[in-house]
Amino acid sequence: MKIYDFLIIGAGSAGCNSASYLQKRGFSVAVADKEGVASGGSGAAGAFLSPLAGVQNSYNSFINSALEYSLDFYEKMAPSEIVKNGVLRVANDNFGTTKLKTNNIKNRYINTKELKDISQNFANIDGYFYENAAILNPYNVCKKLIEKCDFYYYGVDELKYENGSYIFDGFMAKNVILAQGVIKPIVSTPYIKIAPIFGVKIDVKTTTKVPFNIHKSISVSTNKNDSTISIGATKERHDATEMECLTSCDKCAFYVNSEQGQVEELLREARELIELENIEVSKIYRGARATIKSYFPVIGKVIDYDESIKKYPSIKNGTKIPPELLTYFPNLYIINALGSRGFVVAPLLAKLLCEEILDSKKIPQELSSEKLFYKMARAKL
Numbered sequence: 001m002k003i004y005d006f007l008i009i010g011a012g013s014a015g016c017n018s019a020s021y022l023q024k025r026g027f028s029v030a031v032a033d034k035e036g037v038a039s040g041g042s043g044a045a046g047a048f049l050s051p052l053a054g055v056q057n058s059y060n061s062f063i064n065s066a067l068e069y070s071l072d073f074y075e076k077m078a079p080s081e082i083v084k085n086g087v088l089r090v091a092n093d094n095f096g097t098t099k100l101k102t103n104n105i106k107n108r109y110i111n112t113k114e115l116k117d118i119s120q121n122f123a124n125i126d127g128y129f130y131e132n133a134a135i136l137n138p139y140n141v142c143k144k145l146i147e148k149c150d151f152y153y154y155g156v157d158e159l160k161y162e163n164g165s166y167i168f169d170g171f172m173a174k175n176v177i178l179a180q181g182v183i184k185p186i187v188s189t190p191y192i193k194i195a196p197i198f199g200v201k202i203d204v205k206t207t208t209k210v211p212f213n214i215h216k217s218i219s220v221s222t223n224k225n226d227s228t229i230s231i232g233a234t235k236e237r238h239d240a241t242e243m244e245c246l247t248s249c250d251k252c253a254f255y256v257n258s259e260q261g262q263v264e265e266l267l268r269e270a271r272e273l274i275e276l277e278n279i280e281v282s283k284i285y286r287g288a289r290a291t292i293k294s295y296f297p298v299i300g301k302v303i304d305y306d307e308s309i310k311k312y313p314s315i316k317n318g319t320k321i322p323p324e325l326l327t328y329f330p331n332l333y334i335i336n337a338l339g340s341r342g343f344v345v346a347p348l349l350a351k352l353l354c355e356e357i358l359d360s361k362k363i364p365q366e367l368s369s370e371k372l373f374y375k376m377a378r379a380k381l
C-alpha cells in the first residue's frame with residue numbers, strides 16, 4: 001500500500017497551498033476532497049487580492065504582509081491566472097473615509113470627475129486607489145498548486161492511526177493536515193470555534209470595460225482574462241449548529257429559492273458603482289468561508305483538548321502548563337479560519353505551518369492553535 005509523507009484533507013486554498021509547499025520541499029503528498037478541487041468556499045471566492053486599510057494594527061499588518069507575499073507568489077506560480085490592475089476602495093458604513101485615509105499603505109485619492117475621465121460608466125463615486133491588488137481564478141490556481149500531488153476524490157470520515165501512519169482506503173500517510181474550511185472537523189477541536197459566513201459570486205459577461213477592481217460592500221472585478229467580470233460578497237451568517245454545513249451551498253436548505261434575490265442584489269449594488277452594459281450572468285457560485293472571533297486564521301498542531309485537560313485540570317484555574325506538556329493527536333495539523341481573504345493569506349500560512357512541521361520554527365502567537373486552546377481552557381464558565 002502506498003505510504004505518503006502527507007495527506008491533506010480539503011482541496012481549497014488552505015489545503016492546496018499546504019500541499020504545494022510540501023511537494024516543493026520534496027515530500028510525497030496526497031490531497032483528498034469529498035467534492036473535488038476548490039468546491040467549498042474557495043470555489044466561490046472572488047478571488048480578490050486586496051489590502052486592508054485603516055490605522056495599523058496587528059491584524060491589518062498581518063493581512064498586508066500576507067498580500068505582498070501572495071501577489072509575488074501567484075505572479076510567479078500562475079501568471080496567466082492573475083490580473084493585477086489595482087482596487088478602488090469606496091467608503092461604506094464599516095469602512096468610512098477616515099479609516100480609508102488613515103493608513104500607511106500607499107494609495108491615491110480619486111475624485112468623481114477623475115473617475116468619469118477614466119470611464120463615463122462610473123457612478124457618482126469617489127475612492128482610494130491601491131495599486132497592489134488583483135483578482136485570480138480560484139479553481140485554476142488550486143488545480144495548479146496540486147498538479148504534482150496525487151488527488152483523491154474521497155471523503156475522510158475518521159482517522160485511524162497505527163504503527164506511525166494514518167490508514168485510509170487504499171493508502172496510508174505519515175502526517176495529516178486538516179484543511180476542512182467550514183465542514184465539521186473529523187477530530188474534536190472545541191477551541192477552534194468556526195463560524196460560517198455565506199456568500200455569492202457571479203461571473204458576468206458585459207461590454208463595459210472595468211479598469212480596476214472596485215470594492216464597497218460588494219466587490220466588482222476588472223475584466224478577467226476571459227473578459228468577464230466577477231461580482232461577489234460574503235455577508236450572510238446563520239447558526240450552523242442547527243444544520244450541518246455542507247461543502248456546497250447549492251445543497252443547503254438555507255439557500256433554497258434564494259438565488260434570484262441574491263443575484264439581483266449583487267447587480268443592484270454593482271450599478272451603484274459602475275454602469276454595466278449588455279450584461280449576461282454566465283455563472284453563479286455560492287459558498288461559505290470560515291471565520292473565528294479574532295478574525296485571525298489558525299494553524300498548528302492539533303491538541304487533544306479532553307486529554308490535555310484530564311492530564312492538567314489545574315490549567316482551568318490558570319496554572320501555566322507549557323505547550324510541550326499538552327497531549328497532541330500524533331502528526332496531525334490544522335490550517336483553517338482563513339476568513340474573507342483566504343487567497344491572500346493561504347500562501348504565507350502554508351509556509352508558516354510547514355516551517356513549524358519541518359523546521360520547528362515557531363508559529364506567530366496570534367495564529368497558533370495553542371493560543372486558542374489556552375483561551376478556552378482558562379475561560380471562566
Ligand SMILES: Cc1cc2nc3c(=O)[nH]c(=O)nc-3n(C[C@H](O)[C@H](O)[C@H](O)COP(=O)(O)OP(=O)(O)OC[C@H]3O[C@@H](n4cnc5c(N)ncnc54)[C@H](O)[C@@H]3O)c2cc1C
Binds near residue numbers: 037288
Ligand atoms: C462568496 C465568497 C467570496 C469570497 N471572496 C474572497 C476574495 O475575494 N478573496 C479572498 O482572498 N477570499 C475570498 N473568500 C474567502 C475564501 O474563499 C476562503 O477563506 C478560503 O477559500 C477558504 O479556503 P479553505 O481551503 O480553508 O476552505 P474551503 O475552500 O471551503 O475548502 C475546504 C474543503 O475541504 C473539503 N472537506 C471538508 N471536510 C472533508 C472531509 N472530511 N473529507 C474530504 N474533504 C473534506 C471540502 O469539500 C472543501 O472543498 C470568499 C469566500 C466566499 C464564500
